[in-house]
Amino acid sequence: MAVYALTVAYKGTRYSGWQVQKNAPSVQSAVQDAVERVFGTRLGVTGCSRTDSGVHALAYVCHIETEKEIQPEKLCLALNMHLPRDISVLEARVEEDGFHARYSALGKEYLYVIRNSRVRDPFAEGGVYQYPFHVDENLASKLGKAFVGKHDFGAFMSAGSKITDTVRTVYYFDVRREGDYLLISTAADGFLYNMVRIMVGTLLKACKGSLDITAALNTPDRGLAGPTAPAEGLYLKKVFYSKKELEERINNFEE
Amino acid sequence: MAVYALTVAYKGTRYSGWQVQKNAPSVQSAVQDAVERVFGTRLGVTGCSRTDSGVHALAYVCHIETEKEIQPEKLCLALNMHLPRDISVLEARVEEDGFHARYSALGKEYLYVIRNSRVRDPFAEGGVYQYPFHVDENLASKLGKAFVGKHDFGAFMSAGSKITDTVRTVYYFDVRREGDYLLISTAADGFLYNMVRIMVGTLLKACKGSLDITAALNTPDRGLAGPTAPAEGLYLKKVFYSKKELEERINNFEE
Numbered sequence: 001m002a003v004y005a006l007t008v009a010y011k012g013t014r015y016s017g018w019q020v021q022k023n024a025p026s027v028q029s030a031v032q033d034a035v036e037r038v039f040g041t042r043l044g045v046t047g048c049s050r051t052d053s054g055v056h057a058l059a060y061v062c063h064i065e066t067e068k069e070i071q072p073e074k075l076c077l078a079l080n081m082h083l084p085r086d087i088s089v090l091e092a093r094v095e096e097d098g099f100h101a102r103y104s105a106l107g108k109e110y111l112y113v114i115r116n117s118r119v120r121d122p123f124a125e126g127g128v129y130q131y132p133f134h135v136d137e138n139l140a141s142k143l144g145k146a147f148v149g150k151h152d153f154g155a156f157m158s159a160g161s162k163i164t165d166t167v168r169t170v171y172y173f174d175v176r177r178e179g180d181y182l183l184i185s186t187a188a189d190g191f192l193y194n195m196v197r198i199m200v201g202t203l204l205k206a207c208k209g210s211l212d213i214t215a216a217l218n219t220p221d222r223g224l225a226g227p228t229a230p231a232e233g234l235y236l237k238k239v240f241y242s243k244k245e246l247e248e249r250i251n252n253f254e255e
Numbered sequence: 256m257a258v259y260a261l262t263v264a265y266k267g268t269r270y271s272g273w274q275v276q277k278n279a280p281s282v283q284s285a286v287q288d289a290v291e292r293v294f295g296t297r298l299g300v301t302g303c304s305r306t307d308s309g310v311h312a313l314a315y316v317c318h319i320e321t322e323k324e325i326q327p328e329k330l331c332l333a334l335n336m337h338l339p340r341d342i343s344v345l346e347a348r349v350e351e352d353g354f355h356a357r358y359s360a361l362g363k364e365y366l367y368v369i370r371n372s373r374v375r376d377p378f379a380e381g382g383v384y385q386y387p388f389h390v391d392e393n394l395a396s397k398l399g400k401a402f403v404g405k406h407d408f409g410a411f412m413s414a415g416s417k418i419t420d421t422v423r424t425v426y427y428f429d430v431r432r433e434g435d436y437l438l439i440s441t442a443a444d445g446f447l448y449n450m451v452r453i454m455v456g457t458l459l460k461a462c463k464g465s466l467d468i469t470a471a472l473n474t475p476d477r478g479l480a481g482p483t484a485p486a487e488g489l490y491l492k493k494v495f496y497s498k499k500e501l502e503e504r505i506n507n508f509e510e
Contacts, residue, residue, distance in 0.1 A: 009376070009377050009378070010377050011377040011378055056378070077373060080373075080374055080375065085375060085377065085380050086380060087377060088374050088376065088377050089374070118332060118335075119331070119332075119335055119343050119345060120335065120340060121343065122264050122265050122266040122340065122341045122342060122343050123264070123311070123382060125266070125341060127378060
């Protein structure tokens with residue numbers, strides 16, 4: 001018996017998200033199909049999280065348990081032969097028994113990409129939030145620091161979630177500009193349904209001076225936070241399974 | 256009467272190239288449609304070059320002549336309102352009478368992007384040449400220098416061109432690696448039909464040791480050069496109209 005962790009990149013545009021759904025293409029079912037082709041039998045593919053329709057992943061992690069063992073590099077290449085062009089397995093590695101893509105995760109980092117220009121980039125289509133109003137990145141960076149720490153993020157969760165404990169710890173919330181692009185990186189021990197997108201929508205409104213981030217924290221009132229930024233700018237960037245790796249990344253942003 | 260130069264970025268995947276063609280979508284006709292919507296009359300849109308089907312542009316230049324004058328920044332925004340999402344006008348500027356997008360050009364720079372990995376990048380789809388065999392970038396850089404200078408590039412031209420003078424001056428041919436990507440930048444006073452793509456195909460074959468670039472130069476024998484690399488990796492990056500700007504760029508690569 002072997003447990004393999006797969007690191008998967010995908011462009012989410014064509015998909016209803018990670019999770020298998022009736023009558024809608026999902027990344028999970030595409031990966032399950034590829035796994036079935038390679039192993040000759042249908043295996044469960046367990047993901048690290050649901051992702052929303054249209055959300056992308058630079059390094060999603062899922063795991064499979066199998067009787068048949070395949071050398072990890074060969075498994076990676078074999079899976080890619082059976083995957084569509086908008087999904088790639090970047091790495092396959094053998095994990096210890098008991099590894100679970102979701103429950104073993106200590107935290108996740110998301111990247112949100114805003115094209116802050118009145119002119120579209122034809123090559124960024126479907127992969128950015130086109131936001132025409134100029135954002136002062138120093139102000140955004142300063143205001144965004146309010147998210148960092150342990151807070152009740154109840155106001156930063158979309159309706160439809162069954163979760164009742166809405167306290168999360170945000171490890172960092174970093175905003176930087178690269179030309180016409182604003183790159184927002186944030187990690188937490190966990191994120192609520194649509195939390196990153198609502199944080200971004202809230203930040204943009206706060207930058208306009210029409211909202212106070214701190215007033216929206218530690219309340220359950222969704223109305224105090226800003227709108228949900230579009231899915232197309234959001235990328236799951238990193239899932240942390242090593243405490244050391246997570247701490248190094250946090251320190252990196254604190255310097 | 257005013258002459259406007261438009262700098263246009265486009266993802267070429269959906270198009271048969273720049274040039275208007277019967278029964279096939281072209282970038283030129285999309286731009287002409289947008290110009291017609293903005294000026295209320297059909298105007299000629301003159302491009303700096305044909306580009307092949309599937310080839311992209313980061314900064315293609317075309318010009319229009321018009322009686323009606325519009326403030327350049329407003330013209331840029333108005334055109335973008337009428338363009339599809341894979342074409343953007345990055346800049347509109349007023350040019351002197353007599354400016355011609357093609358005949359005023361002193362040279363052009365192309366970028367060719369190779370993803371040098373066995374694993375696809377889901378976000379690069381249609382915008383790179385996926386090349387799985389490892390390329391030593393130092394060797395490629397060294398071999399590619401053979402292209403620089405004034406040569407007869409007759410062997411680097413696809414059949415179907417009516418051009419008889421096949422002598423061109425290549426100003427630079429630069430190869431660098433960024434992770435799994437190889438970026439090739441080359442500029443010349445002009446390029447023959449498919450010349451950059453044949454140069455890239457030739458370079459890759461030379462890196463394998465199965466072809467000698469210098470033997471293919473100054474002959475008309477297409478068979479001595481390598482295959483034509485795919486269109487999807489090619490980007491028109493810069494059209495030079497200023498001698499100073501071109502010289503600075505050349506010096507930049509010589510250092």
